[in-house]
Amino acid sequence: MHKSVQDIINMKKDEKKISVITSYDYSLASLCDKAGIDILLVGDSAGMVMLGYENTIPVTMDQMCMFTEAVSRARKNSLIVADLPFMSYQASIEEAITNSGRLIKAGADSVKLEGGTPMAETISAIVDIGIPVMGHIGLQPQTTVLTQGYKVQGRTKDTALKLINDAKELEEAGVFSIALEMVSHEIAEIISQTISVPTIGIGSGVGCNGQVLVVQDLLGMYDKLKPKFVRRYMNLSEDIVKALENYKNDIELGIFPAQENWFSMNDGELKKLREEIER
Numbered sequence: 393m394h395k396s397v398q399d400i401i402n403m404k405k406d407e408k409k410i411s412v413i414t415s416y417d418y419s420l421a422s423l424c425d426k427a428g429i430d431i432l433l434v435g436d437s438a439g440m441v442m443l444g445y446e447n448t449i450p451v452t453m454d455q456m457c458m459f460t461e462a463v464s465r466a467r468k469n470s471l472i473v474a475d476l477p478f479m480s481y482q483a484s485i486e487e488a489i490t491n492s493g494r495l496i497k498a499g500a501d502s503v504k505l506e507g508g509t510p511m512a513e514t515i516s517a518i519v520d521i522g523i524p525v526m527g528h529i530g531l532q533p534q535t536t537v538l539t540q541g542y543k544v545q546g547r548t549k550d551t552a553l554k555l556i557n558d559a560k561e562l563e564e565a566g567v568f569s570i571a572l573e574m575v576s577h578e579i580a581e582i583i584s585q586t587i588s589v590p591t592i593g594i595g596s597g598v599g600c601n602g603q604v605l606v607v608q609d610l611l612g613m614y615d616k617l618k619p620k621f622v623r624r625y626m627n628l629s630e631d632i633v634k635a636l637e638n639y640k641n642d643i644e645l646g647i648f649p650a651q652e653n654w655f656s657m658n659d660g661e662l663k664k665l666r667e668e669i670e671r
Contacts, residue, residue: 404590410602421466436475451477457498464499474500506532508558512565519566527562530575546579595621
């Protein structure tokens, strides 16, 4: 039986840190699940990491459902949270509910959407029909980048108070957790201590109840962006390129494939074939 939303809530109560990995495909999600990661987040950052977009804005619901289905087929133990992409929930509550349902049908256990107080009513409506929601405040890649770019949030008293209020509003709306992206670590810690639901930090310091990284960032497979908050546990890009260069070289030298890499006919059948060809 895989982890439930209540299991994640209980981890905060039990003062256990929550591990979250953003993953988009079957192969890597299988390894993340095997490693015991608590939450697999199917992020709309798939648009950048997997599809090569400049940002998350072009990502569609169809694409998010495809990535969610792939991750859900890999999961045995982790909880799955899937992002609602840009303009899949902002236009109306009805559309937000419909699209949340699509992600659940695709295999997610819950959905995540960006926004503070203005999104509280929408979140409440989604939760009311039985779909768990993870909130997301601080830097909001779908919209903040349009006006501010990638900047740390909550560095002044007024912006900090707004974030604290947003977190309280989302808690009241019924979220089971809140992602805090690029929030100053002092404010992230205050929010984590103020609300009862777990906080998941994205570049927001150690005071959060859990942390999330994109698996390709963690493994050193995605070089286009190198945020300060990412810790690389491997540098697979170099190893992968080297392996591919070795493969190309082996082909050119004629040492791949070798005998152990091909299949052979029965000697007797081969002899009969050659006799037939000679005739």
